[in-house]
Amino acid sequence: MNRRYTFWGVVILLAAFHLVILSAGFFSPYSYSEQHRDLPYAPPSRIHFIDSQGHFHVRPFVYGWKYDAHSPGSYVADLATPYPVHVFAFGSAYKIAGLIPSRIHLFGVDPPGSIFLMGTDGYGRDQFTRFLYGGQISLAAGLIAAALSLALGLVVGSIAGFYGGWLDNALMRGGDVFMALPWLYLLFAVRAALPLHVPQGQIFLLIVAVIGLIGWARPARLIRGVVLSAKERNFVLAARGFGASDFHLLRRHILPRTYNIVLTQMTLLIPQYILAEVTLSFLGLGIGQPLPSWGSLLSALQEYYVLASYWWMYLPAILLVPVFLAYSQIANALQELFSPVAL
């Protein structure tokens, strides 16, 4: 009983999170490419209710950041100028879910003040805004690519496991070849064959296709193993004895036993694929500036100086931990739901 509530709680939270990501323009105060050039690597704004004189304000406010003259590169709050936080503030133009144009943002402060819930990056761009927008690309790419490689893996793995013999050999050795291919050089070649600038839409499809196609061999192997053991089970042999067709056997009795693997692979692959986009970006095949992706937000942490100096650059990574935990929670719950009654 209790578990069911947790499950639905997680589902609702995840749904809300995805809704926020989808309408990133509304929830974020700025545009993802807006550069606040006076505020590179500014720490997150603190939201205040009590001012320096000790007065309480119902409307929260933030202080502006000023360069700290004593230690270059760091900021101090400028207590002289509070900026109240407005709800439904008017700001830069965006489109909700890519369709409905709007200029209303959930919150914001009047310039020259600024509000950065998660600080800014090296260009003075709002990390919170970039985190939300980045999710649009990364989640879609990660989900679709994972689904693609699992679907391929499922088809190849179950055929190989079920029919065995030369077909099995051919498919699995084919998978070995795929795993052994020097992908890096293949990607170099792909990049060289493409025009210099590839439109974002095409790049997105390309990322999904490349990541999805590279990754199918490993899940195919796992699934083949499960199918191989399942097809010798007594109930499968019995069904075959009653004259069930191959397709029926696969669909009704064998594939359900692979759901565990599929779901666990899914939860493993999605984060992996989100990061794979960074590698592609390095080769000029990924999302280009100024569009954000979670991969590019995380890759900023690969630089030692960021790691050592700006703690708020960890925030996207920290925020993603519960998101991926929620995914694996759902996978667990679905697994229980789908797994056949224990025999």
Next chain:
Amino acid sequence: MRPIAFSRTAAAVCVLLAAAALSVLAQPAQNASPAQQAIGKRGGTLTVALRSEPKTLNPALATDQSSQDVIYCMNADLIHINRLSQRTEPDLAESWTVSRDGKAYTLHLRRGLRFSDGQPFTADDVVFSFRVYLDDKVGSPQRDLLIIGGKPLSVQKIDSYTVRFVLSQPYAAAERLFDGFPILPRHLLERAYRSGDFSKSWTVSSAPSQLAGMGPFRLAEYVPGQRIVLDRNPYYWKRDGAGQQLPYLDKLVFLFVPSEDAQVIRFLSGDTDVLSRFSSENYSVLKAQAAVKRFHLDDLGPSLEYNFLFFNLNDLRGKNLPQIAEKQSWFRDLPFRQAVSQAIDRTAIVRLVYQGRAAALAAQVTPGNKLWLDPAIQPPVQSIDRARQLLKSAGFSWRSDGSLVDSRGKSVEFSILTSSSNAQRTKIATLIQSDLSALGMNVHVVSLDFGAMVDRLLNSFDYEAAIMGLADGDADPNTEMNVWLSSGGMHIWHLNETGPANPWESDLDHLMNQQLVTLDYAKRRRLYDQVQQIVARQLPIICLASPDVLVGAKDRVGNFSPAILEPYVLWNVDRIYGH
């Protein structure tokens, strides 16, 4: 002139600097460096990180930075450029004279010197070395520097300690040329050279007994993938002010540490003693720990490296790149390039990309190059209004959504190519993208791996605009010849030109060739000022910023005296000591 990280050109292209051109006659034959260095104590080890393993220890074949750094410590040249004063000083040649017509240089060698294997050094070694450097079949990267006025210089032995070099035409401050040519031991290399095996001699894995040089250190040990160890050359001829034989250090260890971040961490953890070639971001991180960890960092001011944006002005006939060829009608338009230059916020580049440790540029000469900078040219201050006027005057207009269109109604859209391994230049491109969007230009940043980028820039010409950097091995304009001559190999915006494409390019050709044969510094400088003015006015490349040279060393490293010329920290390695 050396493109940064273009390893093939990383020749020790050290040529001249100004004041040297004034004193054409023999200089005092004593090794008094201007920054008089302290008397050190003998003993100890200095550990330095190299970004990659050296590919060779052969001075006539080295093209990569790591090889050159190691070779620098094992070899010596006839006339040396003091990296700090940027002037020439006698080295293996104790004095020299120049003929009245400026074509013949007679060098008098020091007597009684020995290579690190104990064999004597004579004029035969000098003649042999230059025969190797000049040999087409050896393919030495420095060879081009010895071809003056289309003819190779000739080398004659006068006696065992006198050598004469004859040039086909006068060459400004030619004595600076000698800095890039370490003297090779004839007794060890002549056989390999005659049998055609020269390219296989003196690899990193050669036995230490096969190598010998005139430098302060000699090869002791090479451990593949880990380190190369040099020890004291017992025959090194230099002595300090107290008459003590140099070098002070017993050993010099080069560790192979592949990335900048790893080098910073190894330095922080005390594994290496000195650090150079790191970013301003890492400088800030290190600075915070300097006092506790007992090291110090120095910002030496702007380097000789200039970073710039340039458009593809190559001749694309026969290249099948119709889209780029069409866009070239904008790129060839001077007001278009001026508008782009005017719209770029160079101060933001200095502040955001380099944390203020850089200088904005107007032309190719950086403020670090004090003898050749034309101070009359100021870096442009960003002005979107002025940029818009320029575009309007050239027939561009704006759609209602603010996007820029040319006179035929075509949207202005192009991509800027950068190398993905260079975070700073990608960052510059992203800032420029944002600046130009204020003009209604739709700019894409395309970052490719270094090899792919170079291939597009130098071979296929399949790019629209790009950002790159060039750095000089020396402060002298002669190192820039291959950039500004229309026939030059680094004439990057328009390669393989059959002749100057514009009047101002023929002016550049004329001025560069003129300064090459002008021996008077003031006259040369006026010529080179004009070159800078043309670059700033015609914008074949749009110069952006020059990063500072940043170095660090443990407090216990004595005589640490970094310079803005390569090798920044090891140039005086014979005098560095531990205390």
